[in-house]
Amino acid sequence: MLMLVIFLPILMIIYSPVKIVLGSLNGVMTFSSVIFISWMILSIFAGRGVSCGYLCPYGALQEVMGGWILNRKAKSSKATKIKYLSFACFLGLIIYSRIAMGGVRGFDPLLISSQLNFVGINSFGVMFIVLIFMVGVGLFSLLGNRAFCCYLCPQAVFLNIANKISRFIRIPSLTIKAVPDNCNDCKLCNHACPMGLEVESMVNKTETIHSLDNSDCILCGDCIRACKKEAIAYSFNIPEK
Ligand code: SF4
Ligand code: SF4
Numbered sequence: 001m002l003m004l005v006i007f008l009p010i011l012m013i014i015y016s017p018v019k020i021v022l023g024s025l026n027g028v029m030t031f032s033s034v035i036f037i038s039w040m041i042l043s044i045f046a047g048r049g050v051s052c053g054y055l056c057p058y059g060a061l062q063e064v065m066g067g068w069i070l071n072r073k074a075k076s077s078k079a080t081k082i083k084y085l086s087f088a089c090f091l092g093l094i095i096y097s098r099i100a101m102g103g104v105r106g107f108d109p110l111l112i113s114s115q116l117n118f119v120g121i122n123s124f125g126v127m128f129i130v131l132i133f134m135v136g137v138g139l140f141s142l143l144g145n146r147a148f149c150c151y152l153c154p155q156a157v158f159l160n161i162a163n164k165i166s167r168f169i170r171i172p173s174l175t176i177k178a179v180p181d182n183c184n185d186c187k188l189c190n191h192a193c194p195m196g197l198e199v200e201s202m203v204n205k206t207e208t209i210h211s212l213d214n215s216d217c218i219l220c221g222d223c224i225r226a227c228k229k230e231a232i233a234y235s236f237n238i239p240e241k
Helices: 002-006 008-014 017-025 031-046 049-055 057-069 078-100 123-143 147-151 154-168 188-192 199-203 222-226
Strands: 173-178 232-237
Touching: 002 008, 002 057, 008 031, 008 057, 008 123, 017 031, 017 078, 017 123, 031 049, 031 154, 031 173, 049 057, 049 154, 057 123, 057 147, 078 147, 078 154, 123 147, 154 173, 188 199, 188 222, 222 232
Parallel strands: none
Antiparallel strands: 173 232
């Protein structure tokens, strides 16, 4: 997480959701789009684990600021629904711009060589918007650890849809296995979860061994590391529907 934050000034040139939208508006494909599509494909086998859990630099920024520095949890469960609106706007904008621009007309990896005629800004303008986005995500951490992931990130919804499809067609994927018999209700997992989930309740949802099923779980494994009773573990199998 710390390494991702240290290298964020470079990583944000390579990956930013802002570049996905601006690339679409200009009719070109970017590295950001390729990374995003790769994460979606990976989420079929690993849920939100690879991208949100370990690779997204904006998730890392929030975890360092909201979790490590401020030590604050994102609490509002109702506000997590806002990200579906964010998802709808993001998807709608991409579909509209692809139709308006006649599909993909080229590949501009970093979005620095194109004349951005459609939106009327140059490559410096793009980097300025990317920078504003990064600062905005960081400031969102004031609402709690990974507050942007919980409340606003459209990418989370895309990844969840891909993972739901994998469950539906029964492809093996990474999950968190719960063994309720081992749990002593210490709730250390609740304190460890960066997404503010009630992990202990999920573990004890039924008395039999099962997979945790929560679309906000990023499969980071912090609960596994916190549990002293081996009541939670990574598992790679065909999850229950
Ligand atoms: S940390 Fe382990 S033992 Fe403690 S409540 Fe969570 S699952 Fe149960
Ligand atoms: S439930 Fe466990 S794996 Fe999922 S986000 Fe919380 S700590 Fe990470």
